[in-house]
Amino acid sequence: MTRIKNILSVIPLFLIAVLQAQEVEFGEISKEELLEEKYELDPDAEAAVLYRSQNTYLQSSGGGARLITEVHERIKLYSKNGFGHATETIHLYKGKSARETVGKIKAFTYNLVNDKVVKSELDKDQIFENEYSYSYDQVKFTMPNVKEGSVIEFMYRINSPFIWNIDEFRFQRDIPIKRLEAELRTPEGFNFKQTHKGFIFFTPSTEKKMDNRLGMDVVVTRFDLKDIPALKAESYVDNIDNYRSGALFELVSVDIPGTVYKSYSQSWGDVAKTIGSSSDYKNELDKTRSFKNELDPLLQGKTNQLEILKLLFKYVKEQITWNGVDGKSFQNGIKTTLKEKKGNVADINLLLVAMLRYAGIKANPVILSTKDNAIPLFPTLDRLNYVIAHATINGKDYYMDATEEFSDVNLLPIRDYNWGGLLVDNPNKVWKHIGRIAPKKADNMHLLKVVVGADGTIEGSYQSRLTHHSAYQFRERYKEKEEDEFLNDLERKLSNIEISGYEVKNAAGYEGNVTESFTYEMENGADIINDKIYFYPLAFLRKEENPFKLEKREYPIDYGFPFQDRYMVEITLPEGYVVESLPKNIVMNLPDNLGKYKYVIRHMGNKIQLSTIFDINSEIISAVNYLDLKEYYNQVIIKGLEQVVLAKAANGRDTGSTGNK
Incomplete structure (x- = not known):
């Protein structure tokens, strides 16, 4: 996280902001709010934010300065489905020598009992703090005595030593917001670039005000929004928070009369160079003497660079366990990681880079932001949380992430395919942004044999071959469950068929394809009506539900990887029956x-x-x-509902071939 400590010496920083008087006072809950049964603009909403206020400003503290953010929020819970909104989670950043804190938590639940407003206060022992990740602590509390119709209200104050790192002002949630006010105060001359995100148009107001206690002007940026619609996550979205409307602030320059103008505007190349100049990337990657005993026997006689790359990738995957912590910098360092056989993302993937370099392969780190983190909208160190390994052999790029059991060379965990990355090549003095890394297309084959019985039973066999990320995802699903549980879930998923002879090949490794096979029975697989047999030719492989249900979607559809599913079905008809009708052939194309x-x-x-x-x-x-x-899926589902109709054959009736054009 970029910190600009030397700016503190430019001006004395005293109290810069005083909270503006609020129209909505804490604790003044009306009966009308408690009696409200739905939000008129979104009658299906399970809850709504009645009011939110956020004020961020600088404050003097012991001769230094702190960034203060004060939050006041009031939420109406319309139904039990909205009770999840009665839990507030606060993430607090922590650096190596400083951390954010939260205090002055004040929270109440309000209910209407016998026509009187009754409030229940949050006890201090109901506030829990834990370590969320290497970089963040988490403070969490759940409101007491929550019921359908309750109104909850809370206030708290975040105190941050990272005074120029202003958190995103987020203006949209997965529930609607009736009224939102936000204010940011910064000293004049400290110029911040504001970046709009999301799909709601808003225009802040700005004014310059004299702070008599400072004897200088401050810039006040205010946001006042009403009736903000919910932005709900749907299937196939990378990180819904990337698309919620809000504002980001980046310090770009300091321009104060009587001082030297200072620019903090950065390109991605500047950010990459900053990372490259850190000790982890400048010095630690060259500490490879400890590799001699471990790697020399492994590399002896090996000359093919691609073979060596795969060998070292496998070695790191098998020897070092990921502790689940992200990071673009070492948590343990190379020596400790080798000794303890465990580390964060940087420990593992920077170790791999160092080992590849030791073996004579051109290898460098690539720093990125994962999908669950954020898409960086402007050049910044703060929004990067991850590092992977990159190598070049004979002009071809190879990307590696050795943290996951089923990742492979050029087959990264899905979280890594986000935005692009920064290549940090210190040996060649190359620091640059690289474009989005494209995942390979998964080509999957499914073979189904179906035998239709005259009594409506269906039996048959199934085989599949999954490649690339489809195989990766299958391996993850298969490993996390016992086989009996896995098969029970599979039977339910596939229209409650009865599976026997189940076999999977190559699910335990990470290279190559996964194959799956089984035989099955469906007791009522076909319907018999008036001596005719009706059945779905795709059987349990047909799509039954459209994953896209919104009338309008404002954020992209992210499948994670491109794919093709090919289904080959062979159906054997019962003796004495002929085909009366078949579904028609179709071809549909997306734009x-x-x-x-x-x-x-x-x-x-x-x-x-x-x-x-x-x-x-x-x-x-x-x-x-x-x-x-959405319509593409609708038509595929409709096609899957079309049935083959069989009729009893007349004596001597031809059962020959027919086809559709």
């Missing part, structure tokens, strides 16, 4: 070659053959194409 669905079915003798292809050609699809994608 801009984003995807394709193909459905081809034909009848040959006592067999029906069906081939379908479900194609998504881009891991990210713009919200502009949301309605097209």
Whole structure:
């Protein structure tokens, strides 16, 4: 996190802000608020923020300065589904020598009992603090005596030593907000760039005010928003917080009369160079003497660089365990990590970079922000939380993240495919931004054999071959459960079929494809009506639910990786029956070659053959194409509902071939 400590010597920093008088006073809850049964602009909302105030300002403290953020929030809970909003979570950043704190927590739950407002106070022992991650502590509390119709209200004060690192002003939640006020006060001459994010238009007001106690002007930026709609997460979104409306602030310069103008504007190259000049990247990566005993026997006789790269990648994955902590800097360092066999992301992936360099391979770190962290909207060190390894062999790029059991060379955890990254190549003095790393397309094959019985039973066999990230995700799902539990879940997912002879190959490793096979039975797999048999030719492989349900979506669809699912189905008809009707063949295309669905079915003798292809050609699809994608799924679901109809054959009736065009 970028800290600008030397600015403190430019001017004396005393109390800069005094809270503006609030129209909404803490504790003044009306019966009308408690009686309110729904939010008129969003009647289905489970809860709504009635009021939120956020004020951020600088304050003198013991001859230095602190960044203060005061929060006041009032929430109405309309239903039990909204009770989750009765828990407030505060994340507090911590550096190596300083940390943020929270205090002055004051919180009440209000209920209407016998036409009287009754309030329940949050006890201090109901406030819990824990270590959330290497960089953050977490303070959490849940409001007492919550009921349907309750109003909850709380206030708290965050005290931060990181005075120029202003947290995002977030103006949108997954529930609507009736009224929001926010204010930021900064000394004149300290110039901040404001970046708008999200899809709600807002214009702050700014004014310059004299602070008589300082004898100088301050710049006041105010936001006043009303009736902010909820932004709800739907399927296939990377991090919904990336798209919530808000404002970001970046210190770009200090321009005070009588002092030297100082610019803090940075390019991504500047940020990469700053990282490269840190001790971890400048000195620690070259401490490779400890590798001699461990690596020399492993590398003896090896000359092929790609073979060596894969060997060292496997070695780090097997020898070092990730402790679950992100980070772009060492937590333990190379020697301690090798000794303890455990470390954070940087310990593991910077160790891999150092080992690759030791083996004579051109390798460097790439620093990035993971999907669950944020998309950096401007050059900043603060919003980067992760590092992976990069190598170049014969002009080809290889990206590696050795933290996960099932990752592979150029097959990163999905969290890593976000925005791009910063290449820090100190040996060649190259510090630059690199574009988004594209995941490979997963080409998956599913083979289904179906035998339809005259009594409506269906049995058959299934085989699949999964590649790249589809195989990666299967391995994760398969490992986290016992096989019996895994099979029970699989049977429920696949229309409650009965599975036997289940077999998986190559699920324990991380290289290559995963194959899956089993036989199955469906007691009522087909319907018999008036001597005719009706069944779905895709059986349990058909899509039954559209993942896209919003009328409008304002953020992109993120599949994580592009993929193609190909289904080949062979159906054997019962003796004495002929095909009366088949679904029609279709081909559907998404705009801009984003995807394709193909459905081809034909009848040959006592067999029906069906081939379908479900194609998504881009891991990210713009919200502009949301309605097209939603309708694409609708049509695929409708197609899956179309049935084959069989009729009893007349004596001597031809059971020959038919097809659809």
